[in-house]
Amino acid sequence: MEHNREVEIDGNSNPIQISRLALDIGGSLIKLVYFSRNSGDDEDPPKDKVRVSNGVNGRLHFAKFETAKINDCLQFISANKLLLGGGFQHQENCTNDRSFIKATGGGAYKFSELFKEKLGISLEKEDEMDCLVTGANFLLKAVNQEAFTYLNGSKEFVQIDHNDLYPYLLVNIGSGVSMIKVDGDGKFERVSGTSVGGGTFWGLGKLLTKCQSFDELLELSHRGDNRAIDTLVGDIYGGMDYSKIGLLSTTIASSFGKATSHNKDLEDYKPEDISRSLLRMISNNIGQISYLNALRFGLKRIIFGGFFIRSHSYTMDTIAVAVHFWSKGEAKAMFLRHEGFLGALGAFMSYETHSLDDLVVNQMMPLPVNASLGMDTNYDPLKGDLNGTESIQCSVYRA
């Protein structure tokens, strides 16, 4: 990771002027969203938008860090001068808010003193659920090709009708899981949650496989076969389906059931099989609880966010299949390209000088690799995997 760059350079070799930074400091990861205005940029707004006042054209940037490595994040903010913005400067009446940044997530409380001490900045706290909903609504309404379904290895983008967006169930799979019924902008209720989430997968996976990183654990799951550890219906029913209650012989009857075997120890199982089984167990469980909550409120659309998903095919497939299976095809699982940045985007939208309505997103625009300093290096634009190494081209207008 680079830390010492004086000035960031955009794709056209213009110095990037940062105005506005917001943070979501979660149990596992810190997510950053910041806006940069290209110098000398006075492009026209998109033709279908009426310019209300002078607009600012630029890009929204995304980056993430492990919360355990918060010092890397502080260094990143400082090295890239992300605190120098102080508002959209060419607009009149803009407030100079250099002394605070918007932050959400539990870490906004936990690390408040650290930010003050190391960067001399206060964290203005925004409610996490509020931010998740604001971020999700913004993405669903403003960003093209944001939401998609995933089934049998195939991704299909969903064109969202703004008049038919609500209600939906937002399931944010971070360290833990929150399930929120969303009825409109700022209209929501957290209806459920579970502590069996992304932290569980990573925590148990690390203990059981000795993996050193989350991505390594995910990578292992690609090569694994969960049948080596899970007990299937067929294992119990002598290879047969239990058709009377709709269970195929290949259905998992008991996750990790085979590990009860008396003559096998942890070393007798392959790490890749363990990872696959764990991923399936957790994704399935979240899919099922989500469906049950959607059923409680008659919701047909379930939108999944949070960095646990990580644009990972097998995770999305398992969740989508669980929702499809339990709802008998009635409910639909949807995923988001910017899955992990809902809270940070929500915090970004909470600055007073602009609202959801005045951020106009023009198009997705991947940054050149050296212009983004997210912690991951495995960004693959072909897969559309967003690891904090992409930016959205957009314009900000005064509401």
Ligand SMILES: Nc1ncnc2c1ncn2[C@@H]1O[C@H](COP(=O)(O)OP(=O)(O)O)[C@@H](O)[C@H]1O
């Ligand atoms: N590089 C990573 N390091 C740790 N966890 C990761 C990483 N990438 C994805 N994850 C997964 O994402 C989860 C955190 O998701 P996130 O939405 O950022 O939640 P939180 O706000 O709790 O940090 C982790 O529990 C883990 O399952």
Ligand SMILES: CC(C)(COP(=O)(O)O)[C@@H](O)C(=O)NCCC(=O)O
């Ligand atoms: C406490 C939290 C909101 C914190 O958010 P996170 O950092 O996990 O994204 C989340 O972990 C959660 O909703 N946990 C589930 C708690 C429960 O409902 O049982």
